[in-house]
Amino acid sequence: MQRRTLIRNLSLGAAGVVLAAPAVQAQKKYRWRLATSWTPALDVLQGNAVRFAKVVDEMSEGRLKIQVYAAGELIPAFGVFDAVLQGTLQMFNAAAYYWAGKEPATQWFTAMPFGLNPRGMYAWYYQGGGLKLWEETYAAFDLIPRPAGTTGNQMGGWFKNKLESMADLQGLKFRIPGLGGKVYAEAGTTVVLTPGGEIFPALERGVIDGSEWVGPHDDMKLGLHNAASYYYYPGWHEPGTTGEFTFNRKAYEELPADLKAILDYAASYCSEQMLAEYEAKNVVALNTLRTRYQGQVEILPFPAEVMGNLRTLARDVLAEEANRSPMAKKVHESFTKFQAQISPWAEMTDGAYHRLVRG
Amino acid sequence: MQRRTLIRNLSLGAAGVVLAAPAVQAQKKYRWRLATSWTPALDVLQGNAVRFAKVVDEMSEGRLKIQVYAAGELIPAFGVFDAVLQGTLQMFNAAAYYWAGKEPATQWFTAMPFGLNPRGMYAWYYQGGGLKLWEETYAAFDLIPRPAGTTGNQMGGWFKNKLESMADLQGLKFRIPGLGGKVYAEAGTTVVLTPGGEIFPALERGVIDGSEWVGPHDDMKLGLHNAASYYYYPGWHEPGTTGEFTFNRKAYEELPADLKAILDYAASYCSEQMLAEYEAKNVVALNTLRTRYQGQVEILPFPAEVMGNLRTLARDVLAEEANRSPMAKKVHESFTKFQAQISPWAEMTDGAYHRLVRG
Numbered sequence: 001m002q003r004r005t006l007i008r009n010l011s012l013g014a015a016g017v018v019l020a021a022p023a024v025q026a027q028k029k030y031r032w033r034l035a036t037s038w039t040p041a042l043d044v045l046q047g048n049a050v051r052f053a054k055v056v057d058e059m060s061e062g063r064l065k066i067q068v069y070a071a072g073e074l075i076p077a078f079g080v081f082d083a084v085l086q087g088t089l090q091m092f093n094a095a096a097y098y099w100a101g102k103e104p105a106t107q108w109f110t111a112m113p114f115g116l117n118p119r120g121m122y123a124w125y126y127q128g129g130g131l132k133l134w135e136e137t138y139a140a141f142d143l144i145p146r147p148a149g150t151t152g153n154q155m156g157g158w159f160k161n162k163l164e165s166m167a168d169l170q171g172l173k174f175r176i177p178g179l180g181g182k183v184y185a186e187a188g189t190t191v192v193l194t195p196g197g198e199i200f201p202a203l204e205r206g207v208i209d210g211s212e213w214v215g216p217h218d219d220m221k222l223g224l225h226n227a228a229s230y231y232y233y234p235g236w237h238e239p240g241t242t243g244e245f246t247f248n249r250k251a252y253e254e255l256p257a258d259l260k261a262i263l264d265y266a267a268s269y270c271s272e273q274m275l276a277e278y279e280a281k282n283v284v285a286l287n288t289l290r291t292r293y294q295g296q297v298e299i300l301p302f303p304a305e306v307m308g309n310l311r312t313l314a315r316d317v318l319a320e321e322a323n324r325s326p327m328a329k330k331v332h333e334s335f336t337k338f339q340a341q342i343s344p345w346a347e348m349t350d351g352a353y354h355r356l357v358r359g
Numbered sequence: 360m361q362r363r364t365l366i367r368n369l370s371l372g373a374a375g376v377v378l379a380a381p382a383v384q385a386q387k388k389y390r391w392r393l394a395t396s397w398t399p400a401l402d403v404l405q406g407n408a409v410r411f412a413k414v415v416d417e418m419s420e421g422r423l424k425i426q427v428y429a430a431g432e433l434i435p436a437f438g439v440f441d442a443v444l445q446g447t448l449q450m451f452n453a454a455a456y457y458w459a460g461k462e463p464a465t466q467w468f469t470a471m472p473f474g475l476n477p478r479g480m481y482a483w484y485y486q487g488g489g490l491k492l493w494e495e496t497y498a499a500f501d502l503i504p505r506p507a508g509t510t511g512n513q514m515g516g517w518f519k520n521k522l523e524s525m526a527d528l529q530g531l532k533f534r535i536p537g538l539g540g541k542v543y544a545e546a547g548t549t550v551v552l553t554p555g556g557e558i559f560p561a562l563e564r565g566v567i568d569g570s571e572w573v574g575p576h577d578d579m580k581l582g583l584h585n586a587a588s589y590y591y592y593p594g595w596h597e598p599g600t601t602g603e604f605t606f607n608r609k610a611y612e613e614l615p616a617d618l619k620a621i622l623d624y625a626a627s628y629c630s631e632q633m634l635a636e637y638e639a640k641n642v643v644a645l646n647t648l649r650t651r652y653q654g655q656v657e658i659l660p661f662p663a664e665v666m667g668n669l670r671t672l673a674r675d676v677l678a679e680e681a682n683r684s685p686m687a688k689k690v691h692e693s694f695t696k697f698q699a700q701i702s703p704w705a706e707m708t709d710g711a712y713h714r715l716v717r718g
Contacts, residue, residue: 055620055624058616058617058620059418059617059620059621059624060617061615061616061617114716114717117709117712118478118709119477119478119511119634119638120638122631122634122635123634123635123638123639125635126631126632126635126636127635127636127638127639128639152478152708152709153708153709153711153712153716154708155707155708215708216704233707233708233711234707234708234711234712234715234716235708236715236716239712239716239717256420257417257420258417258418258419258420261414261417261418262418262621265414265418265624265625265627265628266624268624268627268628268631268632269624269627269628271631272481272485272627272630272631273485273627275478275481275482276481276482276484276485276486277485277486279478279479279482279486279701279704279705280482280486280487280701282704282708283700283701283703283704286703286704286707287703299707301711301715307715341642342638342639342642343717344642344645344646345575345638345641345642345645346638346713346717347713347717348514348592348593348645348658349511349512349513349514349574349592349593349594349641350476350477350511350512350709350713351713351717352512352592352593352660353476353512353593353598354705354706354709354710354713354714355713355714356593356595356660356666357473357512357593357595357598358473358702358705358706358710
């Protein structure tokens with residue numbers, strides 16, 4: 001065989017390799033970093049970010065590796081939005097209402113006072129246009145959001161003093177984010193926003209008189225039961241709190257289609273798992289509060305008069321907040337319309353379940 | 360360059376290709392067939408199977424293609440379990456309580472009368488050992504189950520005649536599967552099991568006096584509102600009905616790890632989407648029943664006396680069914696223990712939401 005012939009034949013072989021190139025290119029590996037707003041003590045929330053990285057790794061056969069950082073390890077709790085916007089990291093895990101200062105509309109994507117429960121929130125995201133509006137809101141920041149999981153209906157929070165009437169809310173210093181915080185502010189409360197990991201020292205030292213966080217499991221992880229005695233329910237301010245996995249648009253768009261799909265569907269898996277985990281762990285924590293902390297902690301419903309007044313205040317506050325930006329107006333209208341529509345059905349099914357089947 | 364040297368260099372190139380061989384092997388393509396128990400008119404249920412195939416295709420970059428067949432297209436509605444067990448197909452989509460004749464334990468994996476709602480069911484599967492027990496039950500048939508999505512809390516069903524008391528259940532011919540059917544049987548009802556697609560003709564011709572199926576949207580798709588006038592709620596017999604994606608073990612185990620993961624997590628995505636879709640579509644259907652069919656259709660709660668009596672009967676029936684096999688006993692114990700544990704928490708959160716926040 002002439003050398004020239006050999007080379008020609010080998011070129012044919014090379015052409016075979018070229019044909020296989022798309023497959024080889026699809027095998028390109030990506031390394032991402034994910035920062036959360038959670039202190040590592042919050043095992044369910046931080047664990048959900050770790051779960052996300054794990055299932056993306058599994059489904060992508062290691063082609064997309066995501067390194068997960070807790071609040072403060074790389075970025076402060078409330079610095080993650082800007083870090084991902086600027087491209088320092090490829091994604092974050094937090095709650096949209098932390099970014100109310102950037103765009104008031106973000107608040108509805110996490111929770112609305114007297115709004116939808118977890119089941120209703122997910123119906124709104126996927127069937128009521130909620131996720132499309134969230135994407136539209138974040139497009140201005142070159143970010144792409146995905147619902148990351150719900151905590152379930154939250155607890156109303158911890159108060160150092162017993163709550164008897166609306167007068168007790170005046171002058172109170174209470175830690176609470178989002179639209180619920182604006183309702184308390186309207187009631188005369190001084191509202192502060194503190195990352196989860198910093199609530200206990202603030203509450204213990206009396207910098208604040210109370211705080212909401214999530215529910216029995218998380219709240220005990222933060223030690224709140226050792227800093228306040230009165231634990232109120234229900235979480236009227238956050239009936240269906242949902243977190244976010246949010247991607248830097250450029251990083252997301254660089255991925256091949258299969259990895260984009262894997263990110264999207266992994267978020268759904270995490271949503272499903274997070275609520276199940278909260279259900280199971282909150283049961284245990286509630287039981288501990290009722291037994292081991294009996295006498296130290298009192299678990300109470302909000303007084304009916306307080307709930308009624310807060311509901312009235314909420315209507316005005318929400319209308320006012322909705323007027324703070326064209327996007328907030330659009331999101332508020334979508335949310336409230338969807339809630340009004342599904343309400344009769346929710347009452348006939350899950351409402352009837354709680355009233356009649358389990359009773 | 361000597362020819363020998365050239366060849367050696369080219370061998371190095373070839374070695375590079377050999378190194379890439381595992382990646383090439385991972386690109387092996389699989390073609391599966393999925394048969395459902397649903398008539399194509401059931402757009403949400405059949406659509407969920409189609410959605411499953413679509414997202415597996417997306418995430419696997421076409422390496423796992425699943426062809427979806429409705430009931431009767433390839434296999435009759437209730438023949439899918441055996442077809443997949445025998446390896447005729449790789450997977451099916453149905454409801455586990457259809458297989459009560461093979462193993463009584465299967466019934467709990469779909470729904471338990473006066474049992475858990477959708478949120479509770481998923482907590483049980485993933486945090487209460489429910490899915491592990493389901494896998495154990497199906498291992499005897501070389502099948503691997505995954506929760507495929509919930510219909511939400513169901514409606515009680517359609518009755519040709521108004522239900523006033525327990526006496527009206529005696530001698531009634533009613534279509535209902537699972538444990539709920541056994542409770543009706545105990546009340547003197549003649550219970551039949553008919554695939555969804557065959558209910559309307561049976562009801563219209565008077566072969567049966569009533570039937571439950573799912574909820575307003577599905578029931579209207581089947582035309583049940585044109586064959587009976589009284590529509591009862593709540594679905595005490597199925598408070599959290601969940602379907603199944605079930606795989607032939609050999610077919611599943613032949614897949615590489617990433618495709619197995621993709622199947623598992625795709626099922627979670629479908630679960631999330633199916634409930635959201637049912638919520639949105641049931642709202643519309645309920646509204647149609649209340650407006651366009653006003654006068655023709657009456658939507659009523661079960662009489663309190665009937666609900667109370669059925670609850671009492673259910674206790675005995677469930678205990679009896681649990682004694683029909685060692686696996687049923689194990690599953691019933693796990694289910695009822697988990698329900699008792701989460702009950703106080705469910706009441707304080709989602710129960711309080713329905714009572715107080717939305718009220």
